Structures are given as C-alpha cells and as structure tokens.
Amino acid sequence: MMRITLLNTFDIAGGAARAAYRLHQGLRDIGVPHHFLVARKDSDDPDITPVRPRDAAEQAAWAAREGEGQAELAAYPALQGPGFVPFHSGLAGRADLLEDRLPPTDIFHLHWVRGLVDWPLFFRRRRPDQGLVWTLHDQNPFTGGCHYADACRGFTAACGCCPALGSAVADDLSALVLARKRAALAAFPGPVHLVSPSRWLAAEASNSRLFAGLPIHVIPNAVDIRTLVPVDGAPLRHRLGIADDVLTLGFVSHLLADPRKGLDLLMQALNQLAPSLPDRLALLVAGEGEVPPVPLSVPCFNAGPQSGDADLCGFYATCDLLVVPSRQDNLPNVVLEAMACARPVVGFDSGGVPDMIVPGVTGFLAPGSDADGLAVALAAAVRRRADLPAMGWAGRQRAERDYAPAVQAQRYAALYAVVDRERVDRHKKGRQ
Numbered sequence: 001m002m003r004i005t006l007l008n009t010f011d012i013a014g015g016a017a018r019a020a021y022r023l024h025q026g027l028r029d030i031g032v033p034h035h036f037l038v039a040r041k042d043s044d045d046p047d048i049t050p051v052r053p054r055d056a057a058e059q060a061a062w063a064a065r066e067g068e069g070q071a072e073l074a075a076y077p078a079l080q081g082p083g084f085v086p087f088h089s090g091l092a093g094r095a096d097l098l099e100d101r102l103p104p105t106d107i108f109h110l111h112w113v114r115g116l117v118d119w120p121l122f123f124r125r126r127r128p129d130q131g132l133v134w135t136l137h138d139q140n141p142f143t144g145g146c147h148y149a150d151a152c153r154g155f156t157a158a159c160g161c162c163p164a165l166g167s168a169v170a171d172d173l174s175a176l177v178l179a180r181k182r183a184a185l186a187a188f189p190g191p192v193h194l195v196s197p198s199r200w201l202a203a204e205a206s207n208s209r210l211f212a213g214l215p216i217h218v219i220p221n222a223v224d225i226r227t228l229v230p231v232d233g234a235p236l237r238h239r240l241g242i243a244d245d246v247l248t249l250g251f252v253s254h255l256l257a258d259p260r261k262g263l264d265l266l267m268q269a270l271n272q273l274a275p276s277l278p279d280r281l282a283l284l285v286a287g288e289g290e291v292p293p294v295p296l297s298v299p300c301f302n303a304g305p306q307s308g309d310a311d312l313c314g315f316y317a318t319c320d321l322l323v324v325p326s327r328q329d330n331l332p333n334v335v336l337e338a339m340a341c342a343r344p345v346v347g348f349d350s351g352g353v354p355d356m357i358v359p360g361v362t363g364f365l366a367p368g369s370d371a372d373g374l375a376v377a378l379a380a381a382v383r384r385r386a387d388l389p390a391m392g393w394a395g396r397q398r399a400e401r402d403y404a405p406a407v408q409a410q411r412y413a414a415l416y417a418v419v420d421r422e423r424v425d426r427h428k429k430g431r432q
Helices: 015-029 056-073 095-101 119-125 173-186 199-206 234-240 263-276 309-318 333-340 371-383 385-402 405-431
Strands: 004-010 035-040 048-050 107-110 131-135 192-196 216-218 247-255 281-288 300-302 321-324 345-348 363-366
Touching: 004 015, 015 035, 015 131, 015 333, 015 405, 056 095, 056 173, 095 119, 107 405, 119 173, 131 405, 192 199, 192 405, 199 216, 234 309, 247 263, 247 309, 247 333, 263 281, 263 371, 281 309, 309 333, 321 333, 321 371, 333 345, 333 385, 345 371, 363 371, 371 385
Parallel strands: 004 035, 004 107, 035 048, 107 131, 131 192, 192 216, 247 281, 247 321, 281 300, 321 345, 345 363
Antiparallel strands: none
16 A cells, blocks of 8 residues: 655645645545645644654754754845745755654655755655655745746746846855755655646746656646535625625735735726726725735725635625736635635636636636736626626536546546556666
8 A cells, every 4th residue: 555645834824735735635535545744733633743843952953954044045135024935945944853753655745845845855865665746836846946936937947146036146045946956856766746736837847947857747726615615695794894786806815915916916906997887896805914005996895814614615705706816826726715615706817827717607817917907807707797606606516527625636646556656666676
C-alpha cells in the first residue's frame, strides 16, 4: 500500500489551505490512506498533524533557521512593509522539526509550503524510492521568490533585477534563490510530477527554468458540494440593512487590502458604472481588514471574515453576483464556492478564472485586466439581472459535475499510482 504524506503550511486558513484540506477530505472519503502535516493547525480535524516546537531546544533551532531567512530579506526595503510579504526565499525554520515528524512515506504531496518545507534541506534528504507530487497554488515554487510574477519573465531564465525586491541588480536575492532551488531539485533522486489547478499556471510552470521538462498535470481544485450549498440570504441582508430589491455585488478575499485581489479595481468600476444604471446597487465585502478609504458611489457593507462553510454560504446567498477582479490568480476557490452556492461570477479573462466561468451561462468574463473592462462585464451582468438566478444554478450543476471532492480525489489517486510505479521502477534499476 502506498504511504502518502500531504504537506501544506496551513490546514484551513487561506485559499491554498482550503484546497489542500478539501483534497484531504476527498481522499479520506474514497479510502486513500494518507497523512497530512501542517505548520499551523486551526481546525479540530484529528487526522492533521501540526509541526511546531515541543521544547526550548526545538524552539531555538526553529528561531535560528528562521533568522537566516529573515536576514536575507533585510537588505531589501521593498519587503519590509507590514502584512503579508509577497516574496519567500525557500528557507524554513521548521526544517528539522518536519524531518522529525515525518511518517514513513513513499510519495510526498506538497501544496503551499512556505515556511514548512526548506528547499536546501528537504530535497537532498530524500531517498531514490520516494516520489514527489507538487500541486502549484501560485508561482513561488518556480520563481526566485515572488508568489506572482505579474509581467516579469525572469523565472524563465535566471531571475535577478527583481521587481518584487525593487532591485536593479542581476545577482540579487531572487537570482540566488532560483539557483538554490535548481540545486535542491536536482538533488531529489525520485520521480517528480507537478499538478496545476489551472491551464494558465501549468503553462507558466512549463515555461520556467526550474520546472521545464517535468510532467505537469491539470487537476482542478475541488469544492465541498455537501457543505457549500444554496441557502437563504435574507438573514444577513436584514442584519446588514440591505433591501431586498438592491442588486448586491459580492467580493471576498482573505485580506481585503491584498492588491492582487483587485478590490480597488472593483470600486473604480462601480464608480464608473453606477451613475448610468437604473438599478439600485450595493457592494458587500468579506475578509480581514478594512475597505480601502476610497470614495464609492454605491453603499458598501463589510461582513468581516468568514470563518467556515456555514458563514460562506450565508455570504454568497446574500450576493446576487460575485465579482473576482484578481489582477493575477491561479484557480480562485471563491469562484468554485460561489458556483456551489448557486451564484454567478464576474471575473477577468485571465489566469485560471476562464477555466471555471462559462460566459453567458455561469457568469461573465471581463476583457483586459483593468477597471474599464470590469465595468463592461458588470454592465452586461446588470442588463441580464433576471437571468442571474438561472446562471447561478447552472454554476451549481457544473460544480457538482466537475469540481466535487470525489472527482478530484480519484484523479489524484490515479496520479499517485503512476508515481508509485515510477519510484519503484527507478529504485529497482538503481539497485541493479
């Protein structure tokens, strides 16, 4: 029997964590034994193991390795601001803690592993009879440190002169990190298979210097169609004071201030659009933090963080339409969640969003990646207000057919079988 270990930094906090957790649930449901290790555990799931210091000695070792990573970043003022730093060097304070906690494993399945997996140490400690599956949730695994490269194509060559670092130097930290990743991956002796939830990220990975030539599979993330279901949105509407006849546009992000998620673009588009529309509009947002202090021509309501599927169901039910104005994104979970809750979606025709939205059937795709294009798509959605409920139900049917956890889990189980055969064959040849 294959011994599989899933690794992700968080278990349920954030989009990548929710995607990994839903795979964990799907594998469990179809009877695929596995372990799931995380750096931080927020759920009460007994089948998830947190990797954290147990005593003062482990805490000191963790702090020392973490300090090495922080020291590398200290030279770059662009990385010193508050909040999430959109760059990571691949060093992890938990390197030795993780090795100590790892169960016997045939196939490691990495997800979003910032701060959990240490590139230089993890890969060279593996055996030839161990395989690797890596699900990409952003571009960080194959860049010199950034999580999304935007217009930069440095990851296709050697990085350097990194926009994320504010650097004009060719041999900057991004060049060092990419070289370090190449050396680490070259030291891994077993088979490596990559998985991308979207066709866009698969193409980006295949064009990268690090992952070019490796097998890449497209397996979309799953959405839990049992717990994310259509419900009555009236309770939250009434609590927030949103009238029933107001067309409510939803926006949700883990961090409202994350510029990549594009709340500012949505607010600009609404300011362009609202004066010309007869419909009463409102914006309903959910996430951590405050709405940017930008004048807005429509009422804005903040539902705050949504901590579980029940909260998410209520939020999506309150919206008539979800807007996903991400400047760059892989396969946003919020699109799948809205579909499961029978809500149509508007998003840009870029990244992984077009993989999920069927234009005119389950939602609308905005041309370009700016407020003007978004306003065009929102205007089209408003004109078809009467069709929005039917479009939402079409999205629900698509979620049940293509994005159910069992569908995703079966695809991964088939991939594990392929990797298992490869690792066994490679090990046998190495012993001959």
